[in-house]
Amino acid sequence: MVQSTVGRPANDRHPDKPPLSLQNVHVSYATRRGKVQAVRNVSVDLHAGESLALIGESGSGKSTLGLAIVRLLPETARIEPGVITYRRNDREVDVLKLSRSEMRAFRWSDCAMVFQAALNAFNPVLKVWAQALDTAQAHGWHDKPAIRRRLVELLEFVQLDPKRVIDAYPHELSGGMRQRVLLALALLLNPQVLILDEPTTALDIITQRTIIKLLRQLKQEEHFTMIFISHDLAIAAELADRVATMYAGRIVELGTSDDIFYRPRHPYTLGLIRAVPTVTGGFEQLFSIPGSPPDLVKLPGGCKFHPRCTFATERCQQEEPELEQVGAEHSAACWNWREVQAELQRNPLHRGALNVLDGIGSEVEGS
Ligand SMILES: Nc1ncnc2c1ncn2[C@@H]1O[C@H](COP(=O)(O)OP(=O)(O)O)[C@@H](O)[C@H]1O
Ligand code: SF4
Ligand SMILES: [Mg+2]
Structure with a gap:
């Protein structure tokens, strides 16, 4: 049984003010080959008690973003420009301006991170x-x-x-x-905020389930605010209130878990969902996104996904789209998101695999 002292109450004095807010955050690594642009222009607010999943292929900048928040990046990394604001009740902290000792205190008692490769x-x-x-x-x-x-x-x-x-x-x-x-x-x-980087990767399925149950309990009963990094969509569907898809260091789609898994509007998110093998589906449903992620030292012009995108048009090669509102709480950075919507009406998603952890239903795109 969970003790009431396991968690702490949500930031209830300023429910309108998110405990963590990222504005225009860029992170790069200096390497011999040049500057690796690992995170580009990320802005997102994390609301009290919510869990936000970051999804995307390996190398999309998820861990870098988590490490930037707790400032545990290697010396070769720079967070510039960008503002990270943390709030607990009346206290407001500019995370990127904290001294080393203030940062150490912040890291465990305000915002704790469980690392990838935690072993x-x-x-x-x-x-x-x-x-x-x-x-x-x-x-x-x-x-x-x-x-x-x-x-x-x-x-x-x-x-x-x-x-x-x-x-x-x-x-x-x-x-x-x-x-x-x-x-x-x-x-x-x-801590008020917990960042979990691939917390179930490399564990057997039974241990995975135990950890997912614990995390759900932390969220539902203890009101932890969580950032949950995973390349496993089924687990993200199970735990997240909102989901951010990352590609080449940017958030390219952000929405509620239902928006992202039922009504994706970015071709990359759609590709990730279609690539989840279905348990009940036949071979015809297996799909993988063609090509591979871009070189973050030499990013292509325009939309960074265009060399791999089946929806790409000429404009995509020239201009990079910004996040645009595509639903009440849903935004996507794609010139052709309406085409994705139309495509889903023609060919609805089969989401068998996302049901494995009984997180999400199996309705089809209808809107
Ligand atoms: N210490 C580092 N030095 C140089 N490049 C790095 C370093 N750490 C990560 N990267 C690069 O930054 C990009 C984002 O990596 P990462 O944040 O680990 O992605 P993810 O967690 O989504 O797999 C990748 O291209 C990766 O190779
Ligand atoms: S902007 Fe163009 S290339 Fe980028 S995801 Fe949308 S359709 Fe594809
Ligand atoms: Mg990672």
């Missing part, structure tokens, strides 16, 4: 208890019995046996157990 995120010579103690003490929390009580409570929440885990070294735990320990550690200081 390597532990210090191998520290037992779980020592890792938790280190984290807590680094943030000025020195009450050992209280820290231990909280860790036990969180380990129970992630369905681990504290007796077995608390004095274990990371290598003594299975991958699924380590992932859950990391989730518990991320919750230790009661």
Whole structure:
């Protein structure tokens, strides 16, 4: 059973003000080949208690964006230009202006991130208890019995046996157990925002389901605000309130989970959905997006998706579209989004695969 102390109440004093707001965020990496434009002009508000999924192929900038928010990018990276604003109640923080020590405090107690490849995120010579103690003490929390009580409570929440885990070294735990320990550690200081980067990748299906259930509980019962990074659309459909599709470092479509999975308007999102193998579907439904993502050092002109897009017209090669409103809470960056809509009316989606985790129904495009 979840303890009421696992989470913290949503930012209820300013429900109109999002806890996290990104404006025109660009991130590049300096490399020998030139500047890798990993994130370009991303603007998005994260509302209190909502979970936002970032989807897109590998290399689309999802992890870079997550790392930029908690400022854990390597030295070669630059966040420029861009503004990241964090709000908790009356406090408003310009994340990109925080000092190193302020940033360390922010990273665990306001906005915590569980990394991709989390299995390597532990210090191998520290037992779980020592890792938790280190984290807590680094943030000025020195009450050992209280820290231990909280860790036990969180380990129970992630369905681990504290007796077995608390004095274990990371290598003594299975991958699924380590992932859950990391989730518990991320919750230790009661962050308001949780960023999860591919939290279920490389886990077996049963452990995946356990983690998804935990995340859903954190969201529904504890009102965590989450950014959930995944290339697995079924899991995004299961957990997200809103979804942002990323391509070549930009958000090319943003909408509610229903908008994105029932009524995609960007050809790339449509391609991602059509590429999900259906459980009940036959071979004729298998599809993959032709070509491969662009070189982020030498981006093509116009819409960055045009070399791979079956909807491309001449304009697409010259001009890059901005996000445009295509529905009440839905925007897409595509000159030809109405063609996508028409195409869906002709050839509705088969969303069998997105039903695997009973997240989404199987209606067809009708609007
Ligand atoms: N440290 C780095 N140095 C140079 N390029 C990087 C670095 N980290 C990531 N990249 C590049 O930035 C782009 C975005 O990567 P990433 O954010 O990891 O994408 P995703 O998480 O969507 O797979 C990719 O082209 C990747 O090769
Ligand atoms: S703008 Fe053109 S190339 Fe880009 S996604 Fe839309 S139709 Fe395709
Ligand atoms: Mg990644």
